[in-house]
Amino acid sequence: MTLPFLKLLLIRHAESEGNREGRMVGWQPTPLTSVGRQQAADLGQRLLNSSWQPTHIYCSPLLRSVETLQAMVAEFGWALPNSSALLSSDEDTPLQPLPIPLVWAEELKEYQNGVFQGLTWAEAQQNYPDLCQQLEASRDWLPIPGAETLEQGRARAVQFVEHLLTQHQNGDRIWIISHHWLLQQVLSGLLGCDRTWGFAISYTALFELWLDRQRWQADGLNLWNSELWQVKRFNDCQHLHRSL
Numbered sequence: 001m002t003l004p005f006l007k008l009l010l011i012r013h014a015e016s017e018g019n020r021e022g023r024m025v026g027w028q029p030t031p032l033t034s035v036g037r038q039q040a041a042d043l044g045q046r047l048l049n050s051s052w053q054p055t056h057i058y059c060s061p062l063l064r065s066v067e068t069l070q071a072m073v074a075e076f077g078w079a080l081p082n083s084s085a086l087l088s089s090d091e092d093t094p095l096q097p098l099p100i101p102l103v104w105a106e107e108l109k110e111y112q113n114g115v116f117q118g119l120t121w122a123e124a125q126q127n128y129p130d131l132c133q134q135l136e137a138s139r140d141w142l143p144i145p146g147a148e149t150l151e152q153g154r155a156r157a158v159q160f161v162e163h164l165l166t167q168h169q170n171g172d173r174i175w176i177i178s179h180h181w182l183l184q185q186v187l188s189g190l191l192g193c194d195r196t197w198g199f200a201i202s203y204t205a206l207f208e209l210w211l212d213r214q215r216w217q218a219d220g221l222n223l224w225n226s227e228l229w230q231v232k233r234f235n236d237c238q239h240l241h242r243s244l
Contacts, residue, residue, distance in 0.1 A: 039203055211230070
């Protein structure tokens, strides 16, 4: 008998128009590009083909994440709550209401980047030359007017992880759709890091972690027992070649 794990699938949203234009999007509502919509559909098809069906979904409420999830679940024959796709007559097979719980999680929103939101770096240099010069001259964190602090962003990620591990048990299979910077925070928290590691995350990349929820709070040698905490996929984007 194979004992069940709590299975987490963390997913970055697909390419948005703001991403393509090189903008620091932050909380700005930017839709997916046509390439992004195909990326999300290809990912949904890949997960359907591999029978990776979730029991619960958590998603950032920002538009690019919502549209990513919408394209993914359509491959399963589902539509998001209140979606016009439920009423569309263009579908060969009408989509069904999403049959599992969905939470729009504010904690999963991207870094709130204040006055830089929506700007390219060139525009930021033009509007805030002194600040941009300081940022280019130092690796130390510097405050940006109107932006959240790194501590605030990390706290959001930790709050989400704690909620996840409180609400779910072994046997649950969870999709988590979020953003580049925030996923760095969530993954660093899940892996027990006391600092946030930077790593590139491709559009619609997958990070799959399995953990034994029953032993998560246990002390002793099981902390170093790699049978209990497993990284199955890290920045996996094999499906993307079909979207290029």
